[in-house]
Amino acid sequence: MGVSSERRKVVRVRAGGPAGQVRSAxxxxxxxxxxxxxxxVRGGGPVRSPSSAGPAGEPLTLTMRTPGHDFDLVAGWLVGEGAVAAASDIVGMKACTDEENTIDVALRRGVRPPRPRAFATTSACGVCGSDTVVDVAGALRWPVAGDPVTVGADTVAALPGLLREHQRAFDRTGGLHAAGLFTADGVPLSVREDVGRHNAVDKVVGAALRDGRLPAAGTVLQVSGRASFELVQKAVRAGIPVLSAISAPSTLAVDLAEECGLTLLGFVRGESMNVYTRADRLR
Structure with a gap:
């Protein structure tokens, strides 16, 4: 469904110098x-093939994203909404040929779908603050507080660099966020990129769901930007016990991490980092 980058014409301007302003195309x-x-798609049956006729599905959400790994994005979003826990909960997904940039998804009978979103989710943030700290902590399928994983500080320090090595689209554009799921030893399990931070995480979580790796116990989620409430929410709902961010967390993100027993690290740059919650997991 589309490409992740495009070429556009620009005017390059170099200011100053003896010759003054210099422009080039x-x-x-x-x-x-x-x-x-x-x-x-209601009914619990398989999704029709793209060529099949049939009624359109009911809108659930509209998000702004970078095309690529769209099925992972949808699967991860459903995990983050608390709707699904296993790949078998999703009967099928298909990219619609009659509606561009549209995916129809069918859920197993008995799986309660998330409440529809009556607005567009921007790429800047997802559905921020849609649940309170108490709501999230009290409804986790896989509580992470008891996860016994420990991670070496040197391993955490290396994760931003490992994540950067897999950012192929960022190399071309310089304009994409990334998220990566790693083992406690720093082995990458999946890395995804997107113009939205929350979308990159959804793509990683969705890949884990479709590969049968949820709950993602004993893993570390590394993100390229800051740690928001929503990213912590997505991590704990996927059973991920450690979240590492290159930039700062928010107060609500720290509150949620503390309540859920997630290890939250920020400002992971070079050999230093801040540990905001559950420092006992850091070796």
Whole structure:
């Protein structure tokens, strides 16, 4: 469903110097941002093939994302919404040919779908603050507080660099976030990129769901930006016990991590880092 980057014409301006301003025409590679509509097909049966006729699904959410790994994105979003816990909970997904940038998803009978979103989710943030700290902590399928994993400080310090090595689209555009799921020894399990931080995490979680790796016990989620409430929420709902961010967390993110027993690290740069919660997991 589309490409992750496109070439556009720009004017390059170099200011100052003896000759004054210098302009030149060139091409630049930009990250693609497009909407994705997710629709629910009722009935618990398989999703029709793209060529089959049938009623359209019911809109669930509209998000702005970078095309690529869209099925992972939808699966991860459903995990983050608390709707699914296993790949078998999703009967099928298909990219619609009659509606561009639209995916229809069918859930197993008995699986309660998430409440529809009546607005577009931007790429800047997801559904921030949709649940309170108490709501999230009290409804976890896989509590992470008891996860016995420990991680070496040297391993955590190396994760941003390992994540960067897998950011192929960022190399072309310089405009994408990334998230990666790693073992406690720093082995990458999956890395995804997107113009939205929350989408990158959803893609990683969705890949884990579809590969049968949820709950993601004993793993570390590394993100390229800051740690928000929503990213902590997505991590704990996937059973991930450690979240590491290159930038700062928010107060609500720390509150949620503390309540759920998640190890939250921020400002992971070079050999230093801040540990905001559950420092006992850091060797």
């Amino acid at each position: 060139r091409s630049d590679t930009l990250a693609v941002e497009e909407p994705l509509m997710v629709r629910l």
